[in-house]
Amino acid sequence: MKIFEANQACKDIDGIRILKEISLSISQGEKVAITGNNGSGKSSLLKLIGGIYEETAGQVKRSQINIGYVPEHFPESIRFKLQDYLMLMGKMTCKSDEGILKRIENYAELFAITDFLTSPLSHCSKGTKQKAGIIQALLKNPDLLLLDEPLTGLDDKAKIELLNQLNSLQGEKTIIFTAHDPLLIEGLADRVLTVESGRIVYDSTTNKKEKFRYIKAEIPTREIIEGIPSIRYKFIGRDSVEIIVSAKESDKILAMLLKRGCSIFELTEKR
Numbered sequence: 561m562k563i564f565e566a567n568q569a570c571k572d573i574d575g576i577r578i579l580k581e582i583s584l585s586i587s588q589g590e591k592v593a594i595t596g597n598n599g600s601g602k603s604s605l606l607k608l609i610g611g612i613y614e615e616t617a618g619q620v621k622r623s624q625i626n627i628g629y630v631p632e633h634f635p636e637s638i639r640f641k642l643q644d645y646l647m648l649m650g651k652m653t654c655k656s657d658e659g660i661l662k663r664i665e666n667y668a669e670l671f672a673i674t675d676f677l678t679s680p681l682s683h684c685s686k687g688t689k690q691k692a693g694i695i696q697a698l699l700k701n702p703d704l705l706l707l708d709e710p711l712t713g714l715d716d717k718a719k720i721e722l723l724n725q726l727n728s729l730q731g732e733k734t735i736i737f738t739a740h741d742p743l744l745i746e747g748l749a750d751r752v753l754t755v756e757s758g759r760i761v762y763d764s765t766t767n768k769k770e771k772f773r774y775i776k777a778e779i780p781t782r783e784i785i786e787g788i789p790s791i792r793y794k795f796i797g798r799d800s801v802e803i804i805v806s807a808k809e810s811d812k813i814l815a816m817l818l819k820r821g822c823s824i825f826e827l828t829e830k831r
């Protein structure tokens with residue numbers, strides 16, 4: 561079943577076109593990563609998919625499904641204890657208090673935050689708040705889970721933990737998330753949309769069994785990486801970059817990197 565279809569959809573804010581000619585179809589059960597540079601339009605695309613943004617032009621069809629949305633930043637000013645906050649959010653689902661509490665306890669166990677349920681949210685770590693944000697969305701039992709940069713600010717251990725927990729969510733949930741982090745993209749997505757200046761410039765239905773290569777390289781300038789198409793990358797310090805590329809594309813990308821004056825110091829096979 562298709563849950564979202566867009567044909568040449570655009571979104572303007574204050575007269576500025578932030579999403580341009582988006583044509584996209586997403587089916588139930590897909591795990592889709594939206595990646596791209598800062599300001600490219602990832603969060604805006606996520607909001608268009610979830611109906612938080614209405615299109616200004618073009619056509620969009622969204623099926624009538626239950627959506628859970630996890631914004632990039634957990635609201636800092638919430639004064640509740642973690643469990644009280646989740647109860648309040650859970651009450652919007654019209655279930656009995658007992659039923660909601662049971663579900664909160666189950667998710668708290670899955671996400672390993674049971675010990676913090678009685679802590680004020682303001683005392684909780686960034687990772688715990690991130691998980692609370694995801695749990696509040698899951699309490700609605702959504703068919704579609706939208707996550708805006710879910711791993712931002714987490715350390716490597718917390719990232720892997722959260723990734724495993726997202727992977728262990730049962731059922732035919734559709735998960736769409738924005739991310740820069742290759743770990744999250746490769747670990748969770750079976751499809752990757754790359755956005756540049758408000759347009760989808762690359763849509764890869766990445767077969768989970770497809771082989772990827774991981775390249776670590778020293779680079780003369782950051783700009784030369786930003787101009788290479790079809791790669792996902794993360795800068796490490798000022799002059800190094802980690803790149804994940806489909807094995808089929810890797811020879812071409814390696815040749816491009818060498819031609820642009822990069823030194824390759826690691827090349828490994830992934831999955």
Ligand SMILES: Nc1ncnc2c1ncn2[C@@H]1O[C@H](COP(=O)(O)OP(=O)(O)OP(=O)(O)O)[C@@H](O)[C@H]1O
Nearest residue numbers: 573574578596597598599600601602603604605738
């Ligand atoms: N409410 C808004 N009002 C005005 N401009 C906006 C608004 N929301 C987004 N934009 C602009 O639209 C463009 C895309 O923003 P968006 O937040 O979607 O990018 P992003 O790829 O998610 O960025 P980041 O990686 O930094 O979170 C940016 O130039 C941004 O300034």
